[in-house]
Amino acid sequence: MAGMQMTENRAQWLSVHPLVVRMTHWINALTVLVMVTSGWRIYNASPLFDFTFPAAITLGGWLGGALLWHFAAMWLLVTNGVTYLLYGLLSGHLRRKLWPIKPDAVLADILDALRGRLSHQDLSLYNAAQRAVYAVLILAMISLVISGLAVWKPVQLQELASGLGGYEGARRIHFAAMALTVALVVVHVSMVLLVPRTLGAMITGRIRRDS
Ligand code: HEM
Incomplete structure (x- = not known):
């Protein structure tokens, strides 16, 4: 009886996000931040439209620096993204969660x-x-x-x-x-x-x- 009580009161933990998804998600969030802010700096060197991004919210300091950040983060973005997609497709995660x-x-x-x-x-x-x-x-x-x-x-x-x-x-x-x-x-x-x-x-x- 006491045992039953204990089981009933014990909090149940439910796993909702697999480790691969969490790791790739947070690496992706960081990488996207670097890619976007360095990308804005690259854009500013030769704008497509009538505006530029405020320098304060860009990364890299100058065109050369921004290109280095962009190309460095690019490898992480792609390998991380491919890892997420392969895991998602092979494990059924994408089908189960997004479909x-x-x-x-x-x-x-x-x-x-x-x-x-x-x-x-x-x-x-x-x-x-x-x-x-x-x-x-x-x-x-x-x-x-x-x-x-x-x-x-x-x-x-x-x-x-x-x-x-x-x-x-x-x-x-x-x-x-x-x-x-x-x-x-x-x-x-x-x-x-x-x-x-x-x-x-x-x-x-x-x-x-x-x-
Ligand atoms: C500071 C930035 C971010 C925060 C705080 C954040 C937070 C979260 C949280 C809490 C979830 C789970 C939602 C739930 O359980 O209902 C989630 C899922 C997701 N987020 Fe983000 N996120 C961020 C940035 C990003 C970025 C930059 C991207 C993509 C460009 C992204 C794409 C996704 C995707 C695709 C999922 C679903 C993952 C899956 O289950 O396969 N997130 N995010």
Whole structure:
């Protein structure tokens, strides 16, 4: 009887995020920060549009420094991203957590989120709006890498570059994918701040479920 009582009172820990996902997620967050801020500095040296990014929020100090940061972080971004995608595809993680994505469910969840009515009962599952944001983020990052390769080596990778509208076209795609990534990360981090217990789970991997 006493034993039963103990089991009933013991908090249950539920694993929600595997170690590989947590490691690659946080390495990615840091790498994206370095890539974006050094990218803004590179952009400032030859702006595509009528504006430049304030120097204070850029990394590298000057064009050469920013390029070094960008190219150094690029290797980490790609190896880390490939690790996440391979793990996600082979283990079934991506299929289990991000699939299916049904447009009407995404819309319904976004509307609920705006009304502050989205349920966060079960942190082991992503809602439809989250799944859509994560899937688009992953696709935006893949576009960033592909267009980035074309901007980096437009001569050696001529076929890739011409498929993206030449060097100039690839630069525009690279910029658009960056803007989409930054916008979605702002939404993503705002959502995390609204439901802060998701942050602990993404660090420790576990959530506490009191019985
Ligand atoms: C300071 C920055 C960031 C914070 C605090 C943060 C926080 C989190 C948290 C707490 C989760 C789990 C959400 C939940 O359990 O409901 C998560 C998942 C995720 N985040 Fe972030 N994140 C950050 C940056 C990023 C960046 C830069 C990206 C991509 C460009 C990103 C992409 C993702 C993806 C794809 C998932 C789903 C991972 C999976 O289960 O496979 N995050 N993030």
